[in-house]
Amino acid sequence: MNLTVRIERYGAPEVLQLVDFPATEPGPSEVRLRHTAIGLNFIDTYQRSGLYPIPLPSGLGQEAAGEITAVGPGVSEFQVGDRVAYAGGPLGAYSEARTLPVAKLVKLPAAVSDEAAAALMLKGMTAFYLLHLSYAVKPGDALLVHAAAGGVGSVLVPWAKHLGARVIGTVGSAAKARLARDAGCDEVILYREQDFAAEVKRLTAGRGVDVVYDSVGKDTFIGSLDALKRRGMLVTYGNASGKAPPFEPVLLAEKGSLFITRPTLAHYTTTREELDTAANALFDVLARNIVAPQIDQRYGLSEVARAHTELETRATTGASVLLPGR
Numbered sequence: 001m002n003l004t005v006r007i008e009r010y011g012a013p014e015v016l017q018l019v020d021f022p023a024t025e026p027g028p029s030e031v032r033l034r035h036t037a038i039g040l041n042f043i044d045t046y047q048r049s050g051l052y053p054i055p056l057p058s059g060l061g062q063e064a065a066g067e068i069t070a071v072g073p074g075v076s077e078f079q080v081g082d083r084v085a086y087a088g089g090p091l092g093a094y095s096e097a098r099t100l101p102v103a104k105l106v107k108l109p110a111a112v113s114d115e116a117a118a119a120l121m122l123k124g125m126t127a128f129y130l131l132h133l134s135y136a137v138k139p140g141d142a143l144l145v146h147a148a149a150g151g152v153g154s155v156l157v158p159w160a161k162h163l164g165a166r167v168i169g170t171v172g173s174a175a176k177a178r179l180a181r182d183a184g185c186d187e188v189i190l191y192r193e194q195d196f197a198a199e200v201k202r203l204t205a206g207r208g209v210d211v212v213y214d215s216v217g218k219d220t221f222i223g224s225l226d227a228l229k230r231r232g233m234l235v236t237y238g239n240a241s242g243k244a245p246p247f248e249p250v251l252l253a254e255k256g257s258l259f260i261t262r263p264t265l266a267h268y269t270t271t272r273e274e275l276d277t278a279a280n281a282l283f284d285v286l287a288r289n290i291v292a293p294q295i296d297q298r299y300g301l302s303e304v305a306r307a308h309t310e311l312e313t314r315a316t317t318g319a320s321v322l323l324p325g326r
């Protein structure tokens, strides 16, 4: 028996089925893992709903930690018993065990727990490339981080503070505002109640911020451009409220010769060197306690539909994990 979450059609969380789906023998460059903890990410809901189409039927989930139980022919860099984690690669992390290519696998240092790795590999490597590569944050920069109490937000905020930035966060509730402040936000805006762009301009004496990290998409896109300084950078990296709308490039001129990028983690961790750089940067900030794992929800595999509903209805904070055997 190998409990695995699969979908046969797109739809609401009810399409998530818990079935017995055997993990195959590992082939060349593959290993089999027994998962100890699995990360839940907003992208999983896009793939379930069809916003990001995937070939069906399919497994779901792209982040987990666990122990290697078998290695395929030609695998020399990993051994049975290794503690490992991954983010990205073929879908299918929502399972007790699975077989997958070693391309996205990294060994876990002792200082990083399985739960922390499962919760943060994807979100934390994303925070790394957002803060260092999409835009290189410098001491004194002013940042706006949307959904600052969410999964990626709660990693971005303390890491950006460590880099010496002033961090303004937006959140959907007063309870989330407290969490965002605890994570290190200098100022927090309740963007469901306040015009966040006007508030950012007020907080920055009319200048605007150097960079906006926007994971919300549709609802915040124009406001994010308006919150930027002249020649500022919008990093729009998610669609929690829906995809950002199409726009004419001249809009960027009108709003201050702005820059915009729409990145995705896969293009920043394509090579083994890029993957190791991002993973090691994450393990370093975890080991030095610069970023503390904020795991606020834990679910069993059989509770996956509830987990998706809570993530999509803004009922979660920090990161969520699925724990096989719970």
Ligand SMILES: NC(=O)c1ccc[n+]([C@@H]2O[C@H](COP(=O)([O-])OP(=O)(O)OC[C@H]3O[C@@H](n4cnc5c(N)ncnc54)[C@H](OP(=O)(O)O)[C@@H]3O)[C@@H](O)[C@H]2O)c1
Residues within 6 Å of the ligand: 040, 041, 042, 043, 122, 123, 126, 147, 148, 149, 150, 151, 152, 153, 170, 171, 172, 173, 176, 215, 216, 219, 237, 238, 239, 240, 241, 242, 263, 264, 265, 266, 311, 312, 313, 314, 315, 316, 317, 318
């Ligand atoms: N491009 C990349 O490489 C990359 C990598 C990882 C994640 N992402 C994206 O980053 C975003 C955050 O991912 P996550 O897993 O960490 O999720 P999350 O931030 O934990 O959850 C999403 C949050 O977005 C906010 N939100 C605003 N409007 C919303 C709406 N209409 N519906 C639902 N939520 C809304 C909510 O916070 P408030 O209640 O505070 O508004 C909610 O808690 C997602 O869009 C994801 O796709 C992109």
